[in-house]
Structures are given as C-alpha cells and as structure tokens.
Amino acid sequence: MLTQTAVSQSFQSRPSFPFSVDVDWALPDRERDAGPAGIPMSFARNSEIYGEAEPAGLIYLVVAGVVRASKLLPDGRRQISAFHMAGDLFGFEPDEVRHFSAEAVVPTKLVAFKWQGLIAAGVRSGAFIRELLHVTMKGLRHTQEQLLLIGRKNALERVAAFLLEMGNRTGNRGVVELAMPRHDIADYLGLTLETVSRMFAELRSLGAIELDGARCVRVLDLEQLTALGS
C-alpha cells in the first residue's frame, strides 16, 4: 500500500540539518529505503507512528501536524513527555529499541530518516552530529523543566505554563489553537482531564483567558498568565 498523493513540498528544518526534503507524500511504509533523502509519510489522527519495544531505526522530522510521545504503565496510566510540532526532530533513542510510543494528534506529515544513514553522513560532515547533539540537549532541558512543572507546581500553574508554551511554539501569543483534547493535556501535565477543565474555567474567571470552543484560547492577560506559569 503506497498511495502517492499530489502534494509536493520543500522543507528545511534547521540551518545545519543536512538534507532538504522535496517529495511526494506517501502513506507510511517502513520498509522503503530511508537514505539521506528521507521517506515522506502521512499519518491519520490518532494513528501510531511507532510503539514501545519496536526497533528504533528511524528518526522523524515533523513537516505538518502534531505528534505526542508517550509512555504507558501496565494499568493504563499514561504520561506524555512531549508534543512535537512542525520543524521538530524526534524519535532518537540510545538503544536499538523504542522506550516510548509516538502517535499523530491530528493528521500529520513526517519525513523519516534512517538513523544509521545520518550517522554515516555525520561522520563526514561533522556539523550534523553536533546539531543532533544540540537538539537532544534542548530536549533534555525541556524535559527537566517539565519535571519541575509536574513535581512542584500546582494545577493552575501547570495549565498556565502549558498555554504559554503553546502560545510561544505556535508563534501566536494572543490566540492559542490547541490541537489536542483535554485528555492529552492532562497526561502531559500529570493531571486529570477534569482538573484541566476546571483550571481553564478558573483562568477564565480570573480574566486571564477567554474560550472560543474547547480548542481555541484567547489570551486576555498575558501578564497574569506569565505570573502564574512562571
């Protein structure tokens, strides 16, 4: 199953990312060659990109859409460690096997690269592997900050911080469009969906935000939101 679509797109993630992407989008097919040119893939809403314990041969660049990286406990408790958005690189692991799973939050377009191919290219170029190190260190720092958020902040502070993060990442601090449902936000913040909903209500009653449907947040008082979200 390899349905080519008519969409063609050129994409460059970061200055030193070694390959540009200029491809026809195809449905996922993990068996194709993923050399330096990369494999384009499309994923439907809520479809799995990879699962825990799968072999970890590919890394991914998000072209469009949103991806959640998560880990499940046997009894179903879930923690989302990150949301990956356009321009983000994800899916690198220190071992041969995945320790997390990744799913598309909305219809998502990715380009996959073979890890080994990138490393081989990096041996020659040098710049790329340093870039990858830099991206990984930034991911580490973000996760450490998330640890502080979840370990030491209360529900209102966590939700405020989340809205600020999303506003910053989407580049629009005034109107934040949330791609993910309350349940995903809750699992990202270590809360329940009911508590997330109550905190949205509280932020609204404080005059910090306004809700336009569940997925669109208008920020009315950025000062106050920043004070809460540190």
Add this chain to the structure above:
Amino acid sequence: MLTQTAVSQSFQSRPSFPFSVDVDWALPDRERDAGPAGIPMSFARNSEIYGEAEPAGLIYLVVAGVVRASKLLPDGRRQISAFHMAGDLFGFEPDEVRHFSAEAVVPTKLVAFKWQGLIAAGVRSGAFIRELLHVTMKGLRHTQEQLLLIGRKNALERVAAFLLEMGNRTGNRGVVELAMPRHDIADYLGLTLETVSRMFAELRSLGAIELDGARCVRVLDLEQLTALGS
C-alpha cells in the same frame, strides 16, 4: 587557593571517553586551564559546583561522591532532576548559560573539561562526540522515565522505584546506602520529606525493606519492591 592533596588516582569513565585522568586532587579553581587533560576538583558536602545563570563552559566527570542537579522556583520549591555518581558525565547545556545548579551531596571529586576543547578534539576523533550524544540521549530517556514516575505514580511506588534505582546504580541490590537526606529524596520524587519517611515506614511494615539508620536500607523482598516500583 590551590591546595594539592596527596591523593592521586587514575580514572577512565567509558570505553570511548577520549582522555584518561591521572592527577593530584585540587580544590575547585575555575580559572585554570581545562584542556583535554581536565582539571581535578574537590567539593565539600553541600557546596555548589555551579549555579543557575552561570556561564556553562565546563563539563564534569564524577570520580567519587554524589552530585545533585536541581532547579529552584522563586518561592523556594525545588526539583532535583538527577543524582550523578561515579563514572557519570554531567553539566552539558545547549546554551552558554546554566539552567540548573549542581551541588555536592557528600564530599565529591570531579574532573572538569572545557566544553570547547572537547568539541574541538571531537571534530578530529568523531567517536567522542557520538559518545556524548549517546550519554545525552540516555539522560533524556532517564528524565522522561522520571516524568512518568512523578506525573503518574503514587508516593509508595515512587519511593520503591527510587530504592530500586539506587540499588541498581550502586551495584548492590541487597543493601542500599543512601548518600542523600530525606529532603533530597523528596525533591527528586516530587514529594515532601514527611511523605518519603512515611513510605519508608510503610515499605518496612510490608516486609519489603529494613532500615539500619536513616541512610542504610536492607532490601528483604526484592520481588515486592519491584512489583511496586514497576
């Protein structure tokens, strides 16, 4: 102030770490040259290795002792993101400035290396920068697992997991010597020190552990502890 001690030691952290260390231990002195040979440093209990917002020019190899990496909120709430022990490399940051602070939990010996010097050497050797990438990815994975722990597990599970981690890292699963006080354990697990103390008591009453003073834990039922700590 540069007091040389009589202690001399040879240390090799990992197969591909590019430099071996064979030095006389000195008190910290950040101004000395930190070329490939590295600067040995000693830190007293609870002394600061570096603080938030300091320039981030050095990375460190733990030779002996334990280091806590932590982040503070303005009101004093603290989250410890990691404990670093003998053989661990820490202190690499994506920016020029520290986003965390590091302190010695017990009297600690480190070797510091100039980041720039290592990168320059890595450009030639190649292997070192890949090793650094690998170490960073492992740190990322550990922090992501900590996120699941703090975001989704209860107090008893967190303390059980902590004891398992310490047992594994010190290489003795039967008797776990804890270098850090309850307060540090609490800040690592996103709990209060009282709750940590109560969970130790609960594990004791469940027959999973036995306490020999506050800092020494004898594991009586590894099965049960593993079941709790997942």
Add this chain to the structure above:
DNA sequence: CGGGATATTGACTCTTATCAATGCCCGTGG
C-alpha cells in the same frame, strides 16, 4: 556525653482524583 541536624510520627487540612450527570459541538444522514 551533649547538641544540632535529620528523621519519624501524629493530627488535621487541602488539593486533586474519582464518580456521575449534564451540556455542547460537529458531522452525518434522513
């Protein structure tokens, strides 16, 4: 042996989780 830091234990409070009912939005099909 004494004293200060660290740890334990207890009583009570408070935040957040849980369980349950209702409401809203949006796409679909009559």
Add this chain to the structure above:
DNA sequence: CCACGGGCATTGATAAGAGTCAATATCCCG
C-alpha cells in the same frame, strides 16, 4: 435544513492521597 448521535468537555458532589504544622525521637559529630 434540521434532527440525531457520538465524542468531548464542563460541572458537581464526594473521597482519597499527600501536604502542612507540630511534637518528639534519633543519629551523628565533635
């Protein structure tokens, strides 16, 4: 075009787990 239905989201009532405050107890270290 409107009614229906299903997935999400909100809101409410209550419970449970961890936090807070406070009073000992214990362990080191000099």
